[in-house]
Amino acid sequence: MSASVVVDHVPSLPPPGTRLVVAVGSNAAPSVLRRKLGHLDAAGLLHLRRVRVANITVGHSAHVAVRGYIPAAPVRTAHGTWETVAAWLSPLQTEALDLTEPNYDRRTVNTHDHPLILGDPRLPHDGPATPDEFDIYVSRHGVLADPATGTPLPFGSQARVVGWLDQHLHDPGLQGSTPQVCARLATPDHAARITGLIKDAGLARPGWPVDARGGVA
Numbered sequence: 001m002s003a004s005v006v007v008d009h010v011p012s013l014p015p016p017g018t019r020l021v022v023a024v025g026s027n028a029a030p031s032v033l034r035r036k037l038g039h040l041d042a043a044g045l046l047h048l049r050r051v052r053v054a055n056i057t058v059g060h061s062a063h064v065a066v067r068g069y070i071p072a073a074p075v076r077t078a079h080g081t082w083e084t085v086a087a088w089l090s091p092l093q094t095e096a097l098d099l100t101e102p103n104y105d106r107r108t109v110n111t112h113d114h115p116l117i118l119g120d121p122r123l124p125h126d127g128p129a130t131p132d133e134f135d136i137y138v139s140r141h142g143v144l145a146d147p148a149t150g151t152p153l154p155f156g157s158q159a160r161v162v163g164w165l166d167q168h169l170h171d172p173g174l175q176g177s178t179p180q181v182c183a184r185l186a187t188p189d190h191a192a193r194i195t196g197l198i199k200d201a202g203l204a205r206p207g208w209p210v211d212a213r214g215g216v217a
Contacts, residue, residue: 018088020134021097021106022053022116025072027137028085036100037093046093048085054115056082059152060161061139062204063103063195068186070161073104073139075152075207086118086134094135104137107208141195143207150205158182169197 014020026032033046057080061073089097098106110133118130144153144161153164159178166174173190174181185191198204 014088014131015090018090019094020049020086020131021089021094022051022086022134022136023048023084024058024074024137027097033087037089037096040092040096046087048087049118050083051086051119052081052083052117054081055079056114056136057152058082058155059143059145059207060155061103061141061207062144062198063139063141064185064191065103066186066191068182068184068191069158070144070165071103071139072155073141073143073207074136075143076209101137103140105140106135107138108133108135138208141199142204144198144203145205147202152205152207165194165198165203168201168203169194171197 023033027036028048030046030048033048037046055077057075057077058072059075060070063071065071094106111130112132114134116130116134144164145151146153147168153161157178162174162178162181165171171194173184173194176184185194
């Protein structure tokens with residue numbers, strides 16, 4: 001049995017001692033958080049909040065995930081907004097989530113450089129007071145980007161990102177239908193090889209520079 005995960009529709013105060021963790025990619029899905037964190041408190045609830053964050057967009061991490069797909073990763077920008085969900089997590093929950101993200105570092109980001117609205121973006125007061133900071137998982141591999149311009153590849157379907165990689169790498173492992181490619185890349189040898197080729201071809205750039213404002217070391 002695992003804990004239930006619900007998306008709050010009414011304002012609620014964060015539990016004492018928790019941190020706001022903004023979800024990227026699959027962590028925004030209640031089923032994923034239930035699988036990753038539900039064992040910690042089978043009788044409890046994991047509450048997600050809808051959020052809008054400024055100066056962040058989403059691209060693709062420059063690596064192949066264990067299940068053979070190219071996962072999402074945040075990209076620091078100087079403009080734009082991004083809508084997702086976030087959760088107030090206890091230290092035990094954040095530690096458990098860290099263990100499920102070996103290819104990412106949890107980075108603390110301030111809400112001065114990355115303004116955040118909790119709750120329904122159409123109703124700015126639908127939520128508790130905005131915290132001074134929040135956590136987000138940043139890829140250790142960087143993000144996929146155009147080798148000539150450095151422009152990050154926007155997040156899209158697996159068919160789109162696999163096609164983009166095939167155009168740049170011309171590797172037989174990327175040939176075939178998207179399900180076939182992902183099944184092939186789910187083997188460790190293929191995943192490591194394609195991840196290495198991505199770096200060798202200059203298709204990766206930092207998604208969140210270490211010295212960027214908005215991050216707390």
